[in-house]
Amino acid sequence: MKWFLLLIVSISAVFASPDWDSFKEKHHKIYKNEKEENYRKQIFLKNLKVIEEHNEKYAQGLSTYSVGVNNLADLTHEEIVFWSQGSSRRNLSVGSSPIPKFIPRDDVPESIDWRDYGVVTPIANQERCMSCWAFAIVATVESHVAIYEGRNVSLSVQNLVDCVDPTFDCMQDLDPKALDNTYQYIIDNDGIDLIESYPNEYQTVGSCRFKRENVGATIKAYANITEGDEEELKAVVGTVGPVTVTFTTDFAWDFYHKGVYYNDDCMNTDEIFNHAAVVVGYGNEDGEDYWLVKNSWGTYFGQDGYIKMARNRDNNCGIASRARYPFM
Template identity: 60%
Template structure:
C-alpha cells in the first residue's frame, strides 16, 4: 500500500481521485467523525495531491532541487500545518549568552553524525506542539554520545511537563522556548531517561521528574551568531549537532527527497514555527545542504530526515536561532 502511494508522486493522473483517497486512509489509518468532515478532508488531500504532482514535474525537469510525497499530514490544511509562533529572530532575548570557541581543527567538507553512532532513532511528537522538546533532547543525546560515549534516550515528556507548567500541546511555539529548555536542564541538574518518563503526547499538568532517573546533565549552552551559516558549519563539523528554530511552509511538510529550497521560505523576515536538529551537512548534485533530523516519525521525508538548503541566504532561517549544549 505504501508503494501505491509513492507511485502517486509522478502518476497521479493514472489513478482515480477516490482510489488515491481510499489508499491514503488505509495506509495511515485515517477515520473521520462525520461524512461532512471526511468530504472536507478529502478536498484538502486532493489539493495537496495536485501540488505534489506539479512540484514533482518541476523536479523531473530539473527546475527544482526537491521532490514531494504524500504523508500522514496530507489531509491537514496549510493553517493547521504552518501555525505561526509569533517568534522573530530579532525578538529572541538571550538569557544565557554563553560563548565557546570552536575547535581549531580543519572543518570537514561534509559530515553525518549518524555515521558515528551518536544519533538516536527518529521519534514522533504526534499531535502535540512539542518539537522544541524533541529537538533539544535529540541534540543532548548526540552530545552525550560524542563526549561521554553513552547512548542514552532522554525524556521529552519530562520537558513537556516541567519546563513551562502552563504549556499545552495545542499552543504555538513560545518565544525563547529552546533557551528555556536548555536552562531548565541546567537548573534542574539533569533530565530523566525516556524509560523512566515515557512520552505521552499530551500534557499531564504535573511535573514528575525524579533525580533518581537522570540520564544526562549539561553545564551550559551556546548561542551561535544569528544567521551565520559558516559558524554553524564549523560547530556542526567540529563539535556536534545543533538545535535550530526554523520556518516551515506548506511544501516543506510534504518533502520527500532532494535538497529543500523554496524562495518563499525566507529567513529572518518570516515567523518561526518549528524546532529541529542539524546532524550534518554536505553537497548533493551541486546543492549544499544541511542534514536535519525531524520529529514527525519515519513517514516524513527520508525516513524522518530532510536535507535543507545551505548557503542559500539562510533559507527558512535555519541559522537564525541555533543553540547547542556544553557537556
C-alpha cells in the same frame, strides 16, 4: 520522440499518486463521521494537486527537490504548523549560566553525517502535541551524550513538556525563547529524566513529575550560533556535534520527498520560525550544498524522517538564525 515519451512515462511512474482509499489504508486514517471524512478528502485532493504540480517542475529541472504524499496529506499547512510548533514560555533568566564562545577550528570537514558514527537516536514522532522544541532538544542532547560520554540514552520529552513551563499548553505557538528556556531548565534542574521513568504521553499533563534519581543526562552550559552565520554553524556541526535549530516551513516543506529543499520566499510570512529540529550533518548533492536535518514527524516524513535543506544560500528559511547546542 520515443525517448521523450519514455521520459514522460518514467516520470509519471516515479510520482504516481495514491488514491484516497489507499492513503487512508496506508496511514490508518479513521474519521469520526462522513462529514469529516469528506472534508479531509477535499484537503487531500487539493494537496495532491499542488504536489503533482510541483513535481512537474522538479521533473523539468526547475526545482531542486521533489515533494510527495505522506501521513499529513489530509491536513492544511496551517493545521500542520499549529500541530507541530509547541511553546515554551517560562520566564527564566536566559544566559545566567556560562555560555562558552565557540573557538574557530581549521579542521572542519567538508561534509559530515553524525548518523555514520552511531550517535543519532531513531526518528521520533511528536504526534499531536505541539512540542517540536522539546523533541529537537532531547534529540540534540542524546547525540551529545553519545559523542562525549559514550552512552546511548533515551531522554524524556514529557519531562520538558510538563516542567519547563508550568502553564504549558499543547495549543500554543513556538516562542522565540523556547530553545533558551529549555536548555536553561536542564541546567538549573541538574538534568533531564530518562524516558523509561518519565514516558512520553504526547499531551499536556500539567504536573511536573521529575525525579532526580531518574536523571539520564545533565549539561553544563549551552551556546548559540552567531545569528545567521552558516559558516559557524558548519564548524560547530562538523567539529562539536548536532545543533538544535528553528526555521520557517511552508507547504512544500511539509511534503518534502527528496533533493535539496530551497524556498527563496520562505521568510515572507507571518509564521516565521514556526518549527524546531536538529542539524545532524551537512554536505553537497548534485552541486547543491545542504544541511541534513532530523525532524520529529515520524519516518513517513521526507527521507525516512530527514530533510536536506539549502546551505550557503543566504541563511535560507533562517536555519542559522536561532541555533543552540549543549556543553556536556
